[in-house]
Each structure stands twice: as C-alpha cells, then as structure tokens.
Amino acid sequence: MYDFIKGKIVEVMPTYVVVENNGIGYRLQISLQTFTDIQSLSEVKLYIYHHIREDQELWYGFFGSQERDIFLLLIGISGIGPNMARTILSSMTFEELREAILTGNESRIKSIKGVGLKTAQRIIIELQDKIAKGGGSDGFAAASLSFNNPQKEEAIAALLVLGFPKNQSEKAVNIVFKEHPDSKVDELIKLAMRQLL
16 A cells, blocks of 8 residues: 655646656645645655546545545545545645534535535534544544555455445445454455455
8 A cells, every 4th residue: 555655746736736756757636735735845745545446546645644534534434535525625724624523513514615514414423523532633643543544445446446336345344344353455355245245
C-alpha cells in the first residue's frame, strides 16, 4: 500500500496537482485545502489514497495526514464517494468539519453543495462517536485506524476489480477482518467472497 509521494510540482490547479517523482508525473486529485497549502511550493510531500473501481483508477493527494484520515472516514459512509468527500473537504477546514460533527450542526454540513439533509445526518451519526472517543485534534486519526488498514484496503480493491459492489465489499471485508484480524490479503479476499456469493 502506498502512503505518500515526494517530488517536484509540475502543475498545480485547484482540483489536481501533477507531481514528478523519478521521471514519472503523477496526477493527484486534491481538495481546495491542499491546493491552498501547496500552491506556492516547488516540491511537496503528499499523503495518498489509491481509488480503484471497475471503470476508473484515481489517485488522491492530501497535504496532511489528518485530511486523508477524515477523507477515509467519509468514504466509509454509505452514499459518500471520493468526489463528494473531496467536495466536503474543499468546503470546510479540518477543524470546522470536526466541530460541526461534534456539535451535531446539520445545517452547517448541509450547506455544502451536493450534501442533503439525510447525508448530513448520516455523517454526524456515523462519525460523532468515533471523533469524540478519539479526543482532541487527533480524533479523526484515531477514528480512522479501522479504515486505514493496508490488508483491508487491498482486499476491498481486489473485490472491486472482481466486480463486486463497493459497499458490499467493504461490509464483507470488515466482517471477516473482525473475526480473523491476522489474515493475509488473499485469505481476506477468499473469506469475503464467501460472504458475497
């Protein structure tokens, strides 16, 4: 699993950046938060997330690991994909989003383009306890540990390539991982497929 990329900024726009590393240009989707942080830099280190679907393969870049942590938590919620998660992170800072979730501020989250009342409520319900238990500014980082697991991520990615739906794949892998936390990736995939078939 890839964790970060370091390199020279070749091109930077509000929605993406091209980072050159060892002669290869990597195009990474970014939020406005990350754009603001990197637009004046010539070299950068970005934390990355590799998103694979049947018809699409994208890389997302984040200036800070906390931004990636909340991104992973958001895409773990049913109905929120990477693009919506990026829109949310482009509309609010890390601290603003954390505060809105902890205080149950539906209207603040609902004010983000593309986020309706039900989605705002789901974000609050699913993340409030996780962030509160994490405590302090590290709440997102602590809460995202269950999502940011290389074996689980690789297993889910493999299931998506095999044609299984994202939500069902994540649920199956999570169930298997709880029962068999020491499983290797191939074992996770096989056991998850039994749940799905």
